[in-house]
Amino acid sequence: MSNHKTLIAYVTKSGVTEENATIISNVLQENYGFEVDLVNLKTSPKPDLTQYENIIIGSGVRMGMWYGKAKKFLKNKFKNKNIAIFLSSGTAGDPETYGEAITKYINNKLAKFPHLKPIASEAFGGRYSGRFGDADYTDPEKVKEWAINLGKKLC
Ligand SMILES: Cc1cc2nc3c(=O)[nH]c(=O)nc-3n(C[C@H](O)[C@H](O)[C@H](O)COP(=O)(O)O)c2cc1C
Structure with a gap:
């Protein structure tokens, strides 16, 4: 499979995960020539993975x-697939609570899915407004850097 066909399957409510999925898609296509499909699992919950x-x-x-x-x-x-995982979380965007977010949302979650052995996983800062106040912890450069490293691993 020379075109490294890649699915980025995501779910978003406030938009950040979709923005980050797009950044990752652009890096994999432009820097590495991968063929990438971006799929919103809300509208297409069962993409054909084969x-x-x-x-x-x-x-x-x-x-x-x-x-x-x-x-x-x-x-x-996900038999014989390379898997990577990324999250958007308010607490992941604050250096003081980043470690907590990784433990809670990535390590504890993966412990429940032992068949999943991602080659990379990361939690990026999110954005929210409403009764919890307003905050924007998004960091597109960090996402881009992660995608560049991910591309190297997938080549
Ligand atoms: C109602 C609500 C609850 C949230 N709860 C959490 C939480 O428990 N932990 C956390 O790290 N971030 C929390 N956040 C921040 C979200 O993770 C952040 O909005 C992120 O951008 C969500 O991803 P999305 O933009 O792709 O929907 C919450 C945000 C909202 C609006």
Whole structure:
């Protein structure tokens, strides 16, 4: 599979995971020539996985939980696929609580899905406004850097 066909499957509510999915897609296409499909799991919850060499899964976090459709997607077998995971979380954007976000939303989650052995995982800062106040912890440069390193691993 010379074109490194890649699926980026994501769920977003406030838009950040979609923005980051787009950044990752652009890097993999422009820097590495990968063929990438971006799929919103809310509108297409069951993409055909057979054609993909790499599957990158993105979700936002609310109330301490991954979004439901992304959680459900993790139950796929993903046999012989390279897997990578990225999250958008308010606490991941603050250096003081970043470690906590990794433990809670990535390490503890992956412990429940032992069949998943991602070659990369990361939690990026999110954005929110409303009763919790207003905050924007997004960092597109960090996402780009992660995608560049991910591309190297997938080549
Ligand atoms: C109602 C609500 C609950 C949230 N709960 C959490 C939380 O428990 N932990 C956290 O790290 N971030 C939390 N956040 C911040 C989100 O993770 C942030 O908005 C992120 O951008 C969500 O991803 P999305 O933009 O792709 O939907 C919350 C945001 C909202 C609006």
